[in-house]
Amino acid sequence: MTTLRDGARVPSSPFPVLPLRNGVLFPGAVIALPIGRERSVSLVRTLSKGDVIGVLTQKDRNVGDPSEADLYRLGTFARVVETGRLPSGDMKLVIEGVGRMRLDRIVRRDPFWLAEGEVAAEGSESSEEAKLFARALFDQVRELGRGIENSIDPSLAEEEPGLFADRVSALLGLTSDKDMRVLEALDVVERLRIVAGFVIEQKSLSEVKRKIEQDVRREIGNHQREAILREQLRAIKKELGDESEGDETGKLRERLDKANVPDEVRVVADRELKRLEALSPQQAEYNVIRTYLDWIAELPWSERADAKDDIDAVGKKLDEDHYGLGDVKRRILEHIAVLKLKGTAKGSILCLAGPPGVGKTSIGQSIADATGRPFVRIALGGVRDEAEIRGHRRTYVAALPGRIVHGMKKAKVKNPVVLLDEIDKLAVGWAGNPEAALLEVLDPEQNKTFQDHYLELPFDLSEVLFVCTANDLGTLSAPLRDRLEIIEVPGYTPDEKAQIARRHLLPKQLAAHGIPEGTLTITDDALRAIVRDYTREAGVRQLEREIKKLCRALSLEVARAKDEKPNLHVEEGDLGKYLGKVKFFAEVAERTASPGVATGMAWTPVGGDILFIETSRMPGRGRVEITGQLGDVMKESAKAALSYVKSHAAELGVDAAKLEEEDLHIHVPAGAVPKDGPSAGVTMFTALTSLLSSRRVRSDTAMTGECTLRGRVLPVGGIKSKVMAAHRAGIKRVILPQKNARDVEEVPEEVRSALTFVFAEDMSQVIHAALEERPAEEETVPLGSDEASAGGGAQAVH
Numbered sequence: 001m002t003t004l005r006d007g008a009r010v011p012s013s014p015f016p017v018l019p020l021r022n023g024v025l026f027p028g029a030v031i032a033l034p035i036g037r038e039r040s041v042s043l044v045r046t047l048s049k050g051d052v053i054g055v056l057t058q059k060d061r062n063v064g065d066p067s068e069a070d071l072y073r074l075g076t077f078a079r080v081v082e083t084g085r086l087p088s089g090d091m092k093l094v095i096e097g098v099g100r101m102r103l104d105r106i107v108r109r110d111p112f113w114l115a116e117g118e119v120a121a122e123g124s125e126s127s128e129e130a131k132l133f134a135r136a137l138f139d140q141v142r143e144l145g146r147g148i149e150n151s152i153d154p155s156l157a158e159e160e161p162g163l164f165a166d167r168v169s170a171l172l173g174l175t176s177d178k179d180m181r182v183l184e185a186l187d188v189v190e191r192l193r194i195v196a197g198f199v200i201e202q203k204s205l206s207e208v209k210r211k212i213e214q215d216v217r218r219e220i221g222n223h224q225r226e227a228i229l230r231e232q233l234r235a236i237k238k239e240l241g242d243e244s245e246g247d248e249t250g251k252l253r254e255r256l257d258k259a260n261v262p263d264e265v266r267v268v269a270d271r272e273l274k275r276l277e278a279l280s281p282q283q284a285e286y287n288v289i290r291t292y293l294d295w296i297a298e299l300p301w302s303e304r305a306d307a308k309d310d311i312d313a314v315g316k317k318l319d320e321d322h323y324g325l326g327d328v329k330r331r332i333l334e335h336i337a338v339l340k341l342k343g344t345a346k347g348s349i350l351c352l353a354g355p356p357g358v359g360k361t362s363i364g365q366s367i368a369d370a371t372g373r374p375f376v377r378i379a380l381g382g383v384r385d386e387a388e389i390r391g392h393r394r395t396y397v398a399a400l401p402g403r404i405v406h407g408m409k410k411a412k413v414k415n416p417v418v419l420l421d422e423i424d425k426l427a428v429g430w431a432g433n434p435e436a437a438l439l440e441v442l443d444p445e446q447n448k449t450f451q452d453h454y455l456e457l458p459f460d461l462s463e464v465l466f467v468c469t470a471n472d473l474g475t476l477s478a479p480l481r482d483r484l485e486i487i488e489v490p491g492y493t494p495d496e497k498a499q500i501a502r503r504h505l506l507p508k509q510l511a512a513h514g515i516p517e518g519t520l521t522i523t524d525d526a527l528r529a530i531v532r533d534y535t536r537e538a539g540v541r542q543l544e545r546e547i548k549k550l551c552r553a554l555s556l557e558v559a560r561a562k563d564e565k566p567n568l569h570v571e572e573g574d575l576g577k578y579l580g581k582v583k584f585f586a587e588v589a590e591r592t593a594s595p596g597v598a599t600g601m602a603w604t605p606v607g608g609d610i611l612f613i614e615t616s617r618m619p620g621r622g623r624v625e626i627t628g629q630l631g632d633v634m635k636e637s638a639k640a641a642l643s644y645v646k647s648h649a650a651e652l653g654v655d656a657a658k659l660e661e662e663d664l665h666i667h668v669p670a671g672a673v674p675k676d677g678p679s680a681g682v683t684m685f686t687a688l689t690s691l692l693s694s695r696r697v698r699s700d701t702a703m704t705g706e707c708t709l710r711g712r713v714l715p716v717g718g719i720k721s722k723v724m725a726a727h728r729a730g731i732k733r734v735i736l737p738q739k740n741a742r743d744v745e746e747v748p749e750e751v752r753s754a755l756t757f758v759f760a761e762d763m764s765q766v767i768h769a770a771l772e773e774r775p776a777e778e779e780t781v782p783l784g785s786d787e788a789s790a791g792g793g794a795q796a797v798h
Contacts, residue, residue, distance in 0.1 A: 004099040004119070008052055008079045014107045014114040016043050017054040018078075018093075021061040024179035025076045026166040027097040035091040037064070043112035044083055044091050051080045054101050054115055057176060068106045074120060074184045075101045100183065122162055123187040133192035134161035140199045141168060144206065148172070162188040165195045172198060231280070248290070249277050255297035262301060265457050269296050292394065295401060295455065298409050304463070305413040308372040309340035317370035322359055323503060324496045327487050328352060332367055335465070349442050351423070351468040354489030355607030355721075357539020360469040364419035367467060374416040376407040381425035386432030389441065391454035401454040404441055408459070415463035423480075424470035435480055442466060442483045490721040491538025491607050493750045494728065498527040505544050513551040515558055515568075522570040529572045533582040536728060538607030538721070546579060553578040596691030598770070600683030601704040601726050601734070602675070603718030608725030610702055612669055613680065613687040620663025628668030631676025634684075638666050640709050641685040644763065645692060648711070652767065654692040664688070679716040681707035682735070685763050686770045695771040701758075702726045703735035703770060711763035719743035727751045735760060735769055 004010060005027060018033075018040060025031060035044050047053070056075035058066050078095040086092050100120035108114040124130070134157035142149045148171045156164045169182040178198060185191035256269050272289050279286040308314060314336055318329045331350060352360040361377070368375030383389070391402035400406075407418055420442075426435045440446050447461035468484060470476065476484075492500065502524075510520060530550075535542040554568055570578070596615040601608065626638050642664065649656035666684065668675055682705035690697050704722055706714040715737045724747065726734055736744070738759045744752065760766045 004052070004077055006079075006098060008077070008098040010077065010099075010119055011052045013116040015052070015054055015117070016046070017056060017075075017103075017106070017113040017115040018043060019066055019071060019113070020055060020057045022058075022176060024057050024176055024183055025055045025078055025095065025097045026170045026179075026183065027076060027099050028163050028166055029170050030081060030094065030096045032092060032094045034086060035093055039110070039112045041091055044093050046112075047080050047083055047093070049080055049082065052077055052098065053080070053095075054078070054103070054117060055095065055097070056103060057180060061176075071103070072180055072184075073103045074180075075103060075117075076183070077101045077119070100186070120186055123189070127189070130161040130188045130192065131158055133189055133196070134158070134164050137165070137168065137192055137196050137199065140196060140203070144199055144203050146202075146206075162191060165191045169195050169198070172202060174198060248281075249273055252276075252290075252293050252297060256293070259297050259299070260302045261296065262458075265296065265301065268457060269293060288394065292454075295405075295409070296457070299405065299459065300408060300412050300414045301459075303413045304415050305373045307339065307415065308370070309336055311336055311340070314370040318366055321366040321369070322363060323500045324492055325359065325363065325489060328363055328489065331485070331487060332370070336371065349444065349466045349468070349484055351470060351473075351484035351486045352489050353470045353473050353486055355491055355538035355604075356471060357537060357541035358489045358491055359539070360489055361419065361421055364417060364421075364467045364469075367465065368417040371417065371465075373465065374411040374413055375419070376411050376416055377419045377421055378403050378407050379421050380434070381422035382427060383434050384427035384429030386434050386437045387453065389434050389437035391452040393453045394456075399454055401452045402437075404450070404461070405452045405455065405459065408461075408464075414460060415465070417465045417467060420466060420468045422470070423468045424472050424475045435477055439479055439483065442468075442480070488720065488746075491724050492540065493724065493748050494528060494531045495750055496748075497531045497535075497540055497543055498524065500540055501527050501530070501543060501547060505540065505547050509544070509547050509551045513548075513555045515551060515555055516565055519558060519565060520554060520568045520570065523572065525572045526570050526575060529575055530579070533575070533584055534579055536584045538724070550575075550578050595694050595696050596687055598683045598687035598690060598697045599702040599731070600680050601702050601722035602677075602679065603721050608718065608721035608723070610725055610729045610731070611675070611680070611683075613683045614667045614669065615687045615691040616665045616667075617662045617691060618665070619661065622660045623663045625663065625665045626667075627665070628670075629674050630668060631674065633676050633678050634668070634680055637678055637681040637707070638684050640707065641681065641688050643709060644685060644707070644711055645688050649692075651764070652689050652693055653695075654689070659692075664691075677716075678706035678714075679704045679718075681705065682713060682737075682763070682766055685711075686766060689767055690771055693771070695773075697770050698733065698772060700732040701735060701770055702729075702731045702733075703766065705735070705737040705740075705760070705766075707763055713737045713760050713762060713766060715739035720746045723747050723755065724751055727754060732756060733758060733769075735766055737761070 020033070023031070035041055043053070054075055055078045056071045059070055059072060063070050076097045077099045079098050080093070081096050082092075082094040084092045100122060101117050102120040104116045104118065106113060106115050138149065138152075138154065138157045141152075148168065151171055152164065152167055156167065165182065165188070169179060172195075174182075182191055182194055182198075185194055253273060256266065256273075261269065272293055276286065276289045276293070279289070311333055315329065315333055318332065322329075328350075352363060354360060364377065365375050367373075387402060389402045389404060391405060392399035401409075404418075408414070408416070411418075420438075423438070426433075426438075428435075440450055441461060444462060447464075449458035450461045451458055473481060473486065506522070510517070530546050531543060534546045537543070550570070554570075557568060558566060576582075596617075598613045600611050600613055602611050603609075624639070624642060626635050630638075645652060645654060646656060646659060649659075666688070668680075682703050685707050686697060686703060689695075704716055704719075706716055708714065719736065719740050720743065723734055723744070732754075733756045735758045738761045741757075741759050744757055758765075758769045760769065
């Protein structure tokens with residue numbers, strides 16, 4: 001065996017080899033390695049102190065299981081100094097490089113690597129040229145100034161120049177590629193040249209870094225000098241009376257002059273301008289004040305839009321954009337009339353309340369277009385932070401005004417149309433109640449001095465025309481409702497829907513689907529059939545979806561047609577081909593064909609609807625079961641109805657004795673939908689009486705009203721929506737409380753003329769009008785005939 005450094009002997013082939021992921025082991029260097037790979041662990045377990053192994057470096061450190069091709073061919077023989085374990089539990093190996101090694105081949109990989117190789121012979125270290133280069137390298141290392149020379153014995157450069165080069169390379173902290181260039185340089189002089197080049201490179205990098213640091217320090221000093229000079233320049237301009245020319249504060253002052261802000265606002269702005277002048281642009285407070293003054297200069301403190309006051313022209317524009325909505329249009333025209341006669345008018349606060357899809361949001365844009373005012377829409381759905389309305393105070397980082405002030409800045413005038421969309425969808429969060437923040441905004445007596453938390457200045461909102469939209473007014477607080485002029489938009493009649501489809505929806509969708517103008521003709525009967533058989537809603541969103549579906553089918557025919565402009569004609573009988581099966585049927589007659597079922601009318605946030613009260617009896621002990629996810633009020637109405645029936649059993653033709661031998665079940669279908677309220681009381685009374693007297697409820701009749709234990713019929717709300725829902729469902733007769741007679745005037749004439757209204761003050765009148773004369777088993781007259789109609793006692797109006 002050949003002897004290596006410090007008496008170490010070259011192991012006989014094959015000998016164990018340890019691959020290193022990263023780094024190079026130089027002869028004379030001692031390193032400690034954590035051992036984690038399975039083969040390496042197997043190797044370390046066999047080693048003892050003084051053993052010699054081969055150490056090779058991987059070309060790519062990311063390779064977890066390297067092959068022979070992944071290793072450099074030149075490595076190092078290493079002597080084991082120590083083995084043990086780290087605190088983490090991994091094995092530790094301390095080794096010392098004792099000479100260069102050349103790899104011939106790997107002969108085995110498992111359980112650890114075995115290789116064949118030999119000592120890599122190095123050039124002579126005793127030449128004068130090598131010693132001269134070593135001394136020059138030592139001088140360069142000292143000039144580098146990183147303290148490397150303190151870790152090297154100076155005599156090493158004279159005695160072992162090759163080892164000296166290895167030691168310097170290890171201490172420079174080079175990359176593995178550069179270290180391998182040094183390790184592979186077997187000629188000592190060449191090795192010293194390579195290491196000297198790396199030292200010079202490191203020295204150059206240090207000089208560049210030092211120069212960059214000096215430049216940065218010099219730049220900081222220049223900024224400070226510039227700030228001082230700017231302050232002196234401001235003082236000079238102030239003495240010359242020319243301080244507003246060319247500087248930022250001068251530009252801001254000019255903008256504030258043009259904005260024509262009120263006196264009290266100008267006082268605050270001038271104070272902030274003085275503070276701005278005293279600050280350097282590099283100070284954080286400078287940008288805060290600058291942003292604040294920008295907002296003041298951008299807001300429309302005195303700018304007004306030239307609102308149109310031609311009532312006929314405004315009315316024409318509203319009619320073009322929306323069909324129906326007479327109450328809304330009349331209220332807008334009244335506002336225009338006041339503006340025209342008086343010259344000024346406080347901003348009105350309208351609230352359009354109704355189900356989805358009736359045009360509440362789009363009416364805001366139409367109002368703005370008709371009056372010539374800018375339009376701003378502020379979506380409030382889901383807003384739960386009071387600062388969203390009134391802004392954040394300037395003490396917060398990145399504070400900004402609230403949505404109201406943002407909207408005024410966007411409008412650029414102080415009398416725009418501002419739509420507060422979905423005001424009933426405001427939520428209460430941990431950051432306050434945004435609904436309470438709207439109380440000042442929506443009060444004509446207070447919003448003249450509205451204060452945003454960011455501005456902390458009074459801003460006049462009294463000339464703004466606010467339009468709010470809501471589906472359910474019940475979620476609004478009483479103070480907020482008190483500030484709103486509520487206009488109910490209950491929905492459209494079938495004829496109105498057909499007209500909207502003809503005038504607005506169909507032309508819009510034909511253009512959207514690329515169908516040429518004049519290609520399609522659709523009959524009025526077909527449009528009415530779409531409304532009747534494919535939709536059941538208060539608005540027109542589902543109708544628009546069905547028209548989209550029709551247009552998609554027609555666009556396919558147009559695309560397939562050989563003619564450039566084919567003629568398409570759609571009649572009622574063609575709808576099944578384009579829209580599929582009919583979705584809605586008149587099911588009232590079928591549902592009320594047996595005793596114990598009555599048709600009621602209900603109000604929901606998405607429009608009116610009809611509901612069925614079903615009752616059944618079975619042998620039992622007089623118990624009552626109530627189902628259908630009903631609220632407490634509806635359950636109490638059911639109990640009161642049963643008490644009334646029991647107390648008037650003789651008059652109603654009910655066998656009171658059987659009530660103790662039978663159980664009753666009252667159910668309201670659509671059990672997944674919560675239901676509550678007193679307006680189903682009359683319907684429950686009627687359904688129970690129908691069940692117990694075996695008299696069917698008229699299939700063409702629906703009813704609503706609250707009923708007392710004494711049988712008095714009390715008025716309820718939502719009459720317009722309920723009646724229109726009954727009309728959509730095919731109802732012909734409606735029973736209402738007598739005190740709701742005045743509410744029928746709000747129902748469109750088209751619906752009123754198609755219905756017969758029965759007004760009742762007492763349950764006896766309701767029973768007489770709602771139930772058929774004879775018990776079901778004796779019925780011989782066809783359902784719905786004149787002979788089966790109920791008459792006297794109640795007032796009927798057609």
